[in-house]
Amino acid sequence: MSRKIQIFNTLTRKKEVFNPIVENHVGMYVCGPTVYGDPHLGHARPGITFDVVFRYLKHSEYKVRYVRNITDAGHLENDADEGEDKIAKKARLEQLEPMEIVQFYTISYHKAMADLNCLPPSIEPRATGHIIEQIEMVQQILKNGFAYEVNGSVYLDVNKYNEKYPYGTLSGRNIEDTLEGTRSLDGQTEKKSAVDFAIWKKASPEHIMRWSSPWGEGFPGWHMECSAMSEKYLGKTFDIHGGGMDLVFPHHEAEIAQSNACNACNPVNYWMHNNMITVDGKKMGKSLGNFINLEEFFNGSHDKLERAYAPMTIRFFILQAHYRSTVDFSNEALQAAEKGFTKLMNAMETLGVISASDTSTYDANALEEKCYTAMDDDFNTPILIAHLFDGVRIINSVKDGKESLNSVDLEKLKNIFNTFVTDILGFISSKESGENNLTNEVMDLVLQLRTNAKKSKDFETADLIREELDKAGIQIKDSREGSSWEVKN
RNA sequence: GGUAUCGUGGCCGAGUGGCUAGGCUAUGCUCUGCAAAAGCAUCUACAGCAGUUCGAAUCUGCUCGAUACCUCCA
Numbered sequence: 001m002s003r004k005i006q007i008f009n010t011l012t013r014k015k016e017v018f019n020p021i022v023e024n025h026v027g028m029y030v031c032g033p034t035v036y037g038d039p040h041l042g043h044a045r046p047g048i049t050f051d052v053v054f055r056y057l058k059h060s061e062y063k064v065r066y067v068r069n070i071t072d073a074g075h076l077e078n079d080a081d082e083g084e085d086k087i088a089k090k091a092r093l094e095q096l097e098p099m100e101i102v103q104f105y106t107i108s109y110h111k112a113m114a115d116l117n118c119l120p121p122s123i124e125p126r127a128t129g130h131i132i133e134q135i136e137m138v139q140q141i142l143k144n145g146f147a148y149e150v151n152g153s154v155y156l157d158v159n160k161y162n163e164k165y166p167y168g169t170l171s172g173r174n175i176e177d178t179l180e181g182t183r184s185l186d187g188q189t190e191k192k193s194a195v196d197f198a199i200w201k202k203a204s205p206e207h208i209m210r211w212s213s214p215w216g217e218g219f220p221g222w223h224m225e226c227s228a229m230s231e232k233y234l235g236k237t238f239d240i241h242g243g244g245m246d247l248v249f250p251h252h253e254a255e256i257a258q259s260n261a262c263n264a265c266n267p268v269n270y271w272m273h274n275n276m277i278t279v280d281g282k283k284m285g286k287s288l289g290n291f292i293n294l295e296e297f298f299n300g301s302h303d304k305l306e307r308a309y310a311p312m313t314i315r316f317f318i319l320q321a322h323y324r325s326t327v328d329f330s331n332e333a334l335q336a337a338e339k340g341f342t343k344l345m346n347a348m349e350t351l352g353v354i355s356a357s358d359t360s361t362y363d364a365n366a367l368e369e370k371c372y373t374a375m376d377d378d379f380n381t382p383i384l385i386a387h388l389f390d391g392v393r394i395i396n397s398v399k400d401g402k403e404s405l406n407s408v409d410l411e412k413l414k415n416i417f418n419t420f421v422t423d424i425l426g427f428i429s430s431k432e433s434g435e436n437n438l439t440n441e442v443m444d445l446v447l448q449l450r451t452n453a454k455k456s457k458d459f460e461t462a463d464l465i466r467e468e469l470d471k472a473g474i475q476i477k478d479s480r481e482g483s484s485w486e487v488k489n
Numbered sequence: 490g491g492u493a494u495c496g497u498g499g500c501c502g503a504g505u506g507g508c509u510a511g512g513c514u515a516u517g518c519u520c521u522g523c524a525a526a527a528g529c530a531u532c533u534a535c536a537g538c539a540g541u542u543c544g545a546a547u548c549u550g551c552u553c554g555a556u557a558c559c560u561c562c563a
Contacts, residue, residue, distance in 0.1 A: 324494090479526070
């Protein structure tokens, strides 16, 4: 491959040229959802971000194994529930089996991701399906002397670990700072040091999700699943690990420590983190009460939403910002994105009907080059989209007869749009899914009648048709070649 | 308190030591029977202060402000 992809590596805080471990192959692990609640905007960001990374790497002729976990064992909760498993807690409240809840929300998550046109990962392992692997890993860490058992729980001995491996390299912390900022938590009396973290936890009597282990009945520690499953499917060291920025510490820092403690090698070469989504300038969070789930977005039922927004509008909106920037959701911004997206997709359609000339006033090759350059630079989708809008202007100008493209450039432009808009950015026209042939045929007839009316200067009828369709939410667009229509938002 | 990130035009949002980001909005023009769409044009910003430099919005320092992580979270 002649092009070089640069990735911003959280580990070094620099952009680095991407070189995979195995030539032409990429192993990528992304932290997936904890399936104990409805999928929300926060899930959309990494879903879409790494979907584009996945698509672009594949387009760049890498064979990619994309692993994204489903966390169904639940993480610990450190509130009044005394460390009760999240999923177990919800199950008890709703009188359901834990796996029933897990199943329900896993399906919701899959549906939301499909709506957003995110490709399914290559492997989607579940934490509960890999308890044995996690126990084995804990055993190995114990054997290597980096962990200790207390009363049925096993903790990673961070101070001991830090003697051999630097702890805190990913998040830029050291043990002293971490200790200083650590609050007193439940179960801390068992730990040798406040910075130690559980890799296996003893199950309390009310804990429903529990497994037998060499240390008694319990469940895996907060961070074990990712270490165990990434190693199983991608190896002891793999290329890319992704996730939200909020996972840098402690989750990913712990993963690095576990892998080093177990395998004596760094698990990941390139760490990628997407930034947070904000609503009204604040992080969306359960505790803040400002979180909007995806279903509410798609049907507009949340109080903060003026109306519904299509999944593709959200996808476009998210990709119009760089993945390492925060993106603030507001009705105004979403509606602007929606219009921009419609403009882009309309140009895609126009591209299919314009015809070639003998000469070109535009260099399509230069556009292609710019698009690749943008994506090679740490997956810069906003720049890519800006370049594509340059193409949009050309397409519309060609239609107006103000610019021209020869057949070579026209084909190239079609190729660019299919590649970048459809394949890489993953945008699909809402028309494709929303309407059927019957509608199209009826509309063709209506437009034909209106055109006839216009020809015979019966503007009263022509305007009546236009106005009535407008009331029904259909917009008529006249041009030299004839009329077309689209459903208004 | 510790660790990071960020402050860009009416709004959203890129970028960067010197040359137009882009989208949305607004105004004008062109096209059109009219309108819409589309094209063109205009509105030309980089929190504040000081420094480095021939030149900084871009580098350095300070000030102010915002956000995030340090606790489950994407």
